[in-house]
Ligand SMILES: [Zn+2]
């Protein structure tokens with residue numbers, strides 16, 4: 001059975017890799033015969049990724065970079081193994097290094113997030129990795145026809161999205177989760193700087209990408225996720241409006 005993917009034109013494709021705690025993405029540039037990863041998942045994804053690579057006749061070193069939206073375990077679980085297999089550079093915002101290392105000083109109410117991260121790291125025998133190339137907000141990365149770094153802090157301080165101008169598409173990380181039954185912001189205890197969330201939401205609203213692809217979703221359909229994001233923003237703003245000053 002062929003792997004599920006989205007073809008944006010003859011040469012650019014997105015392959016979702018679904019695991020225990022969400023989905024990460026392999027972006028294929030078929031003309032250059034290379035790929036990049038956005039995030040690396042947690043558990044159960046590696047055989048799927050290996051199968052996809054065989055299907056598209058790429059090898060591990062054809063993955064040229066590993067872009068991280070942020071350093072939570074469900075995005076970095078396979079990072080050490082993938083870096084070893086591919087030799088690719090790891091790109092993340094410098095504020096994410098303590099999250100990647102599992103040393104971020106979570107304060108209440110996000111202490112629970114710290115406990116979950118610590119337990120997960122022990123359970124999955126997590127190995128940390130150093131960032132090779134610190135992401136700079138608004139920088140254009142030379143992958144997949146060009147990806148712009150969109151700094152979207154709130155969930156974490158260095159949380160970033162990646163925007164393809166070519167396809168008017170934003171990979172939005174954990175800015176929100178998009179499911180048919182519920183589209184929501186990350187639960188409050190998972191956000192280490194919630195005071196920055198509002199501006200990040202408005203930033204995406206202003207960017208107005210045609211397609212949005214988060215990491216936690218049902219169905220790989222960037223138009224539907226964009227519609228759900230708009231609905232989420234509407235109800236979010238309505239609630240804000242109602243709140244007494
Ligand atoms: Zn997260």
Ligand SMILES: [Zn+2]
Nearest residue numbers: 022074174215
């Ligand atoms: Zn996540």
